[in-house]
Amino acid sequence: MTAAEALSAWLAHLAHERRLSPRTLEAYGHIGRLYLAFLERHRGGPQSLADLTTITAAEVRAHMAERRAGDRPLGARSLSQSLSAIRGFHAYLDRRLDAPAPQLALVRGPRIKPSLPRPVTEDQARGLLEEPEADPDAEPWEAARDRAVLTLLYGCGLRISEALSLTRADAPLPETLRIVGKGSKTRMVPVLPAVRAAVDDYLARQPFVLTSEDALFRARRGGPLSPRHVQASVQRLRGRLSLPERTTPHALRHSFATHLLGAGADLRSIQELLGHASLSTTQKYTGVDAERLLGAYAAAHPRA
Numbered sequence: 001m002t003a004a005e006a007l008s009a010w011l012a013h014l015a016h017e018r019r020l021s022p023r024t025l026e027a028y029g030h031i032g033r034l035y036l037a038f039l040e041r042h043r044g045g046p047q048s049l050a051d052l053t054t055i056t057a058a059e060v061r062a063h064m065a066e067r068r069a070g071d072r073p074l075g076a077r078s079l080s081q082s083l084s085a086i087r088g089f090h091a092y093l094d095r096r097l098d099a100p101a102p103q104l105a106l107v108r109g110p111r112i113k114p115s116l117p118r119p120v121t122e123d124q125a126r127g128l129l130e131e132p133e134a135d136p137d138a139e140p141w142e143a144a145r146d147r148a149v150l151t152l153l154y155g156c157g158l159r160i161s162e163a164l165s166l167t168r169a170d171a172p173l174p175e176t177l178r179i180v181g182k183g184s185k186t187r188m189v190p191v192l193p194a195v196r197a198a199v200d201d202y203l204a205r206q207p208f209v210l211t212s213e214d215a216l217f218r219a220r221r222g223g224p225l226s227p228r229h230v231q232a233s234v235q236r237l238r239g240r241l242s243l244p245e246r247t248t249p250h251a252l253r254h255s256f257a258t259h260l261l262g263a264g265a266d267l268r269s270i271q272e273l274l275g276h277a278s279l280s281t282t283q284k285y286t287g288v289d290a291e292r293l294l295g296a297y298a299a300a301h302p303r304a
Helices: 003-016 022-043 057-068 076-097 102-106 122-134 140-156 160-164 193-205 227-241 249-262 267-274 284-300
Strands: 176-180 186-190
Touching: 003 022, 003 076, 022 057, 022 076, 057 076, 057 102, 076 102, 122 140, 122 227, 122 249, 140 160, 140 193, 140 227, 140 249, 160 227, 186 267, 227 249, 249 267
Parallel strands: none
Antiparallel strands: 176 186
């Protein structure tokens, strides 16, 4: 077996057994191909599965150094993700193809400073949801669509891909929405009346005839709405509202969790609503809330 065939087998395993998302598979495939291309240049030719068992820690470090200093240099977090993907590839080779690479255990990833989610405030979130209707360049149905999408992100804590995966059969929205998220994990999300009303308003205005299997949210020419459109829409809105650059569609999902936590929701419930596999991922929001409380204390306490 060649190294390229081993990479294909790993990606097939991730797709069919681990059920990773297409975007994650694309990223892992890109990392794997760059890794094998480096080895071919470094060792002077195509690699076999047996060759991959002789990988040295120095070679992996050299690959990481090349990626850090290339035409598109990677930061510490991206380098760590690349090393994690390479480790996953070799772990698969060890478990499934009896091809261990023991030297890989000697490679340490870059240090990463933990970062907190960056939500918007409740007033900023409200402004983002109301501003689409003030866009003079948008048709009324387009403004209603943008508001409905953003309301889903903030009101239900959805990812962009999850909101855009809804079909015509999903609307009118039920009281509880079944969402298939990362790794094909299914979760149930309560739907607020305001979210249902925003989607109903868009549905009443949109001009297209949709079958039950068609994507619910449509672009101007009738095709499915793309994530890039939602990102560009939020970019325009934050410019009109003078909001910081950290105001992105995903920030609305962060805001959903942070505002729930601030209102007294427990971490385990927020974990289930967001579809996080690990509670440690959700625990980041406690740092955001503590930071907000400390800021309020510093601003209000006479001895601060």
